[in-house]
Amino acid sequence: MAVTRRRRSTRWTPAAIPIGLLLMLLGAWTFFVPLVGPYFGYGFFTNNTWTFSGIHWELMLGTGILMFVGGLLMTMPAAPFGSFGGLLTLAAGVWLLVGPSIYPLWGARVGIATPHGQTLRTLLWIGYFYGSGAIAVYLSALAHGMLSRRRIVEEQPVIEETPVERRDRIVTHV
Numbered sequence: 001m002a003v004t005r006r007r008r009s010t011r012w013t014p015a016a017i018p019i020g021l022l023l024m025l026l027g028a029w030t031f032f033v034p035l036v037g038p039y040f041g042y043g044f045f046t047n048n049t050w051t052f053s054g055i056h057w058e059l060m061l062g063t064g065i066l067m068f069v070g071g072l073l074m075t076m077p078a079a080p081f082g083s084f085g086g087l088l089t090l091a092a093g094v095w096l097l098v099g100p101s102i103y104p105l106w107g108a109r110v111g112i113a114t115p116h117g118q119t120l121r122t123l124l125w126i127g128y129f130y131g132s133g134a135i136a137v138y139l140s141a142l143a144h145g146m147l148s149r150r151r152i153v154e155e156q157p158v159i160e161e162t163p164v165e166r167r168d169r170i171v172t173h174v
Contacts, residue, residue, distance in 0.1 A: 016074050016082055019143045023071030023089045023136065030096070030132055031064025043114045044128050055108060059099050060128065067092040067136055074143055086144045093136025096129050 033042070034056050038049045045055060052061070066088050073085025100110040112121055 014077075016143050016146045019139050019146070020071040020074030020082075020085065023074065023139050023143075024068050025071075026132060026136055026139070027064045027066070027068030027071055027089075027092070029064070030067055030092075031061055033128060034060045038114075041120075042124065042127070044124050045113050047114050055103075055110070058107065059095075059103060059110065063092045063095050063099070070140075074147075079147065082143070082147045086140050086147060089136055089143070090140040093133045093138075093140055096133030096136060100125075100129050 034044060035050050035052075037043050038047045045051070045053065070085040070088030070090075070092065073081045073088065076082065076085075103110050112124055116124065
């Protein structure tokens with residue numbers, strides 16, 4: 001007798017909770033770094049702290065809120081919330097990666113408005129946009145893998161059959 005398998009599907013896993021928390025922290029970073037970065041000489045758009053300009057909202061603040069909410073949804077045990085949160089964080093991460101490049105189509109040019117050396121300018125681009133966006137896309141993809149529908153196969157015990165004796169007939173011809 002063959003092994004009987006019963007299949008059921010599952011979508012949510014508690015392993016997505018740490019990823020959701022990391023994405024919440026990354027969303028908080030994305031939201032607060034343009035506001036408090038100038039305190040530490042890490043200003044991108046301006047040297048003024050707690051500045052809420054249009055470019056801040058469109059490139060960083062809204063993205064940070066979206067990423068935080070997506071990470072929060074990933075920590076909830078309902079599967080649709082986790083999947084939707086993964087999509088939100090993916091969209092926020094992609095926006096951080098491509099937003100500075102396409103923003104000049106409808107807004108102002110994105111550039112560092114404060115004087116810095118080349119090393120700090122590179123760190124600003126990575127810390128504000130490209131590094132944060134890449135980490136968000138990676139974590140979102142990782143969470144999507146954890147939240148994807150997968151099969152759980154439960155094996156049932158095998159019932160041993162008793163062997164049946166076979167008696168072969170021997171036919172002889174005279």
